[in-house]
Amino acid sequence: MSQLDPIPYSDAQLRSILERVRTIAMVGASSNWNRPSYFVMKYLQGKGYRVLPVNPGIAGQELLGQKVYASLRDIPDQVDMVDVFRPAREATGIVKDAIAIGAPVVWMQLGIRNDEAGARAEAAGLEVVMNRCPKIEFGRLGGELSWSGVNSGIIQNRPPAAPLQRRVKARPAPSRNLDYGFETRAIHAGAAPDPTTGARSTPIYQTTAYVFDDVDHAASLFNLHNFGYIYSRLTNPTVAVLEERVASLEGGRAAVAAASGHAAQFLIFFTLL
Structure with missing residues (x-):
């Protein structure tokens, strides 16, 4: 199986994640307005999410109204989801940090898939999405x-x-x-x-x-x-x-x-x- 073969996540699972999540830590957020991480962050903010940028190169600065952190472990607040905008080879280290801060979800962007890192996260009880974009999935589902x-x-x-x-009656989601x-x-x-x-x-x-x-x-x-x-x-x-x-x-x-x-x-x- 190719590293970038599509993974069949159900729409119900993706919708459930996007409904539960409120605070997102975006690892690899860029200050370049034309980079995908920049306009994905801006889009998600416009939908009501709080997005905390993580980029050691611009740590301490402000990006789209939010303080930039050097690493996930520097974020003082609870994080609901870690959005990974870094190469797949860096995913293992990012997953370790996500586990350490107690983030319930790790979401790797389009073109990013690391099965070993994903398995490590799932073994620790985290929910994992790979090779998908939350901006695209939000727009598709909505x-x-x-x-x-x-x-x-x-x-x-x-x-x-x-x-x-939103408040909905809890029910088993189709797989x-x-x-x-x-x-x-x-x-x-x-x-x-x-x-x-x-x-x-x-x-x-x-x-x-x-x-x-x-x-x-x-x-x-x-x-x-x-x-x-x-x-x-x-x-x-x-x-x-x-x-x-x-x-x-x-x-x-x-x-x-x-x-x-x-x-x-x-x-x-x-x-x-």
């Missing part, structure tokens, strides 16, 4: 990722709900996701009941309004740091449903609907250059 035509793999009979902390047939995906993939009306059909939008909270929000959308609609491609709810449905039926990661046949040709030939 419906944001579908705005871009990405195949979320989720078909539901309720409006999308972000995995925020695996449901497998849906072609007919079900052909009708329901990409669509979900409207959160206001409960309607299951997706209206055809002829125009789309683009509203930005501020300049920083607009920049984060155009930089693809945040999920949302942008001017530079044909994006609206109708098209997003079409894109995700095509991606689901074709077994792909995502699909892109072009505004014209000429634009589609350009996309095809540009990738061959």
Whole structure:
């Protein structure tokens, strides 16, 4: 098995983690605004998480309103999850520190998998997620990722709900996701009941309004740091449903609907250059 083969975590498990966690220690947080660790930290803060950056190179400084720590062991507060933005070879040492501070969850980012470190953490009673991104999983489970035509793999009979902390009746979580047939995906993939009306059909939008909270929000959308609609491609709810449905039926990661046949040709030939 390759180190980066996908691990089949159930959506219920990932949602449970993201609902329980409140304070995240991000090992490898960067002060560079264009680094993934920076905008993942910023995104998670925007969703209500307290994210404590860990980076010995900038320890003592402030990053996105939080003090930067040199190591996990320097953090004086309780940590609910350790988010690892460091190479896989460093995961063993990070896991040792996570165990020492009593963090219940270790989450290794996309491209990071260390089975030995993961086994050590699980043996100590920690919950482990590897080769996944909490930002992407939050957006996927909450419906944001579908705005871009990405195949979320989720078909539901309720409006999308972000995995925020909420009081729910305790029940055993399924260990695996449901497998849906072609007919079900052909009708329901990409669509979900409207959160206001409960309607299951997706209206055809002829125009789309683009509203930005501020300049920083607009920049984060155009930089693809945040999920949302942008001017530079044909994006609206109708098209997003079409894109995700095509991606689901074709077994792909995502699909892109072009505004014209000429634009589609350009996309095809540009990738061959």
